Amino acid sequence: MAPHLLLAGLSPDGRAEVDTAAQAVGCTSRELGPDEELPSDPGPEGPLIVLEPGAPSPWLADLSRRKSLPGLIVLLAEGQDLSGSSLGWGACEALERPVTPARLERAVAKTQAMLGLRRERDLLRNPVASLPLIQGSSGAAKRLAQEIERVAGTPRTTVLVQGPVGTRKEQVARTIHLRSARRQAPFVVLRPPGVEGELSEHFGWAQGGTLFLAHVARFSGDFQAQLLELLEQLSSRGPQRPLPGEPDLRLIASSSGDLEQALERGHLREDLFYRLNVLTLRVPALAERREDLLELALAILSRCGAELGRTFHGFSGAARSWIEEQPWPGNLRELELAVQRAALFTTKQVVGIDAFGPASEPPQAGDGVLVPQDRSLRAMEESLIKRTLAEENGNRSRAARVLGINRTTLYNKLRQYGIA
Numbered sequence: 001m002a003p004h005l006l007l008a009g010l011s012p013d014g015r016a017e018v019d020t021a022a023q024a025v026g027c028t029s030r031e032l033g034p035d036e037e038l039p040s041d042p043g044p045e046g047p048l049i050v051l052e053p054g055a056p057s058p059w060l061a062d063l064s065r066r067k068s069l070p071g072l073i074v075l076l077a078e079g080q081d082l083s084g085s086s087l088g089w090g091a092c093e094a095l096e097r098p099v100t101p102a103r104l105e106r107a108v109a110k111t112q113a114m115l116g117l118r119r120e121r122d123l124l125r126n127p128v129a130s131l132p133l134i135q136g137s138s139g140a141a142k143r144l145a146q147e148i149e150r151v152a153g154t155p156r157t158t159v160l161v162q163g164p165v166g167t168r169k170e171q172v173a174r175t176i177h178l179r180s181a182r183r184q185a186p187f188v189v190l191r192p193p194g195v196e197g198e199l200s201e202h203f204g205w206a207q208g209g210t211l212f213l214a215h216v217a218r219f220s221g222d223f224q225a226q227l228l229e230l231l232e233q234l235s236s237r238g239p240q241r242p243l244p245g246e247p248d249l250r251l252i253a254s255s256s257g258d259l260e261q262a263l264e265r266g267h268l269r270e271d272l273f274y275r276l277n278v279l280t281l282r283v284p285a286l287a288e289r290r291e292d293l294l295e296l297a298l299a300i301l302s303r304c305g306a307e308l309g310r311t312f313h314g315f316s317g318a319a320r321s322w323i324e325e326q327p328w329p330g331n332l333r334e335l336e337l338a339v340q341r342a343a344l345f346t347t348k349q350v351v352g353i354d355a356f357g358p359a360s361e362p363p364q365a366g367d368g369v370l371v372p373q374d375r376s377l378r379a380m381e382e383s384l385i386k387r388t389l390a391e392e393n394g395n396r397s398r399a400a401r402v403l404g405i406n407r408t409t410l411y412n413k414l415r416q417y418g419i420a
Contacts, residue, residue, distance in 0.1 A: 003112065004048070005048050005050050005108075007032060008031075008032045008049055009051055010052045010075060014075050014097065017098055018095075018099050021104040022104060025101045032049075049071055050074075051075065074094050074095065076094050076097065077097055093111045094107070136291070137291070137295070138288075138289040138292045140284040144172075148172065151279060152177075158231060158252070158253075158276060159253070159281060160259075160277055160281070164256060164283075164285045165256045165333075166331035170214060173187075173210070177209065177250075177252075180250070182249075185206075185210075188206035188209065188211050190211065192220070199223065199230060206249045207249060209249055216253040216254065216259075216268070217255055227272060228272045232275075234249075259273060287328070296335060297335060300339040301343060304340055304343040308381065309405040310343075311349060312350070315351050316351065318353040339351075342356050385410070
């Protein structure tokens with residue numbers, strides 16, 4: 001998803017510079033209206049806020065009262081320092097004028113890395129919000145948990161995470177990072193084919209932390225050559241601490257396919273294969289841990305309730321049987337999407353089989369199930385709120401009770417979706 005910028009209180013020249021640079025690097029941007037509030041938490045996907053201290057702004061008083069504003073980029077005049085009241089806003093990054101595409105791209109990347117780190121720290125404090133990767137009592141789940149703990153204890157060792165599609169290999173890598181000595185530093189993700197240019201630009205963002213390479217065999221030959229050089233630098237240093245200017249990070253790579261086949265087909269360099277294949281962690285498919293299915297689904301439902309501000313009391317007997325009978329070829333990703341959609345479709349606290357719908361077609365409206373045309377989570381939640389308000393004749397107190405949330409949460413969501 002392309003980063004989205006909210007421009008708050010920029011001078012006309014500053015706004016023009018940011019708009020031009022944003023268009024050049026593929027960001028979207030819009031000016032925040034004077035009656036709009038600054039978002040208190042941009043979340044892992046943004047939006048990022050660009051604010052210019054010297055320009056008249058209706059948000060400066062609000063900012064001065066805040067201890068921090070995640071996702072804030074402060075636009076500064078050339079040669080100006082990020083100091084004074086700006087530090088009180090907890091700005092992630094300074095963007096110096098004149099704004100060039102390269103400067104904006106660096107500021108956005110660093111800000112997103114900081115937001116990612118903040119999100120990871122929140123996950124450590126709030127286990128309900130984390131993905132239930134190692135939830136379960138099966139032998140496969142226990143082995144995965146043991147392997148993650150073992151690998152996390154070796155913060156310099158390169159790791160290769162392999163497993164079928166949908167097993168959440170990136171989240172396995174994040175869990176390793178969060179349980180390692182590098183947990184306070186950034187976790188940076190690179191995915192092909194969008195990554196070009198010098199690898200040093202990317203590992204600079206991950207300095208001290210973890211650099212995760214998704215689908216490693218799909219990177220270009222030039223990028224693989226740079227990656228090999230980085231691995232040689234990391235391995236040649238041994239246990240010694242890096243010198244100033246040297247890379248200091250752990251590299252974790254992932255693959256859903258057979259890397260030996262990629263090697264035979266010329267998609268992966270042989271020397272890179274042997275450098276990566278030092279410590280391999282295999283993530284099992286759900287077919288190998290079927291006894292964990294219900295426990296995983298309940299953990300996902302609990303997280304959905306926390307995110308939606310609703311209370312769920314598990315699944316009906318029919319829904320439990322359905323979950324345990326499905327083959328789940330898409331693994332944990334497919335199970336997560338199914339439970340998330342069911343949580344949004346239903347108006348009940350006990351999620352029934354009707355919320356999942358027939359396996360081959362979307363659920364039908366009726367019997368407590370809501371079906372918007374747009375199947376995104378945001379659209380489904382908005383549809384659920386609108387439908388409940390209509391059924392309760394616009395009575396917000398009753399609608400909040402039906403939805404299982406308090407009135408303040410409902411009012412916040414009404415403002416979020418622009419529902420009058």
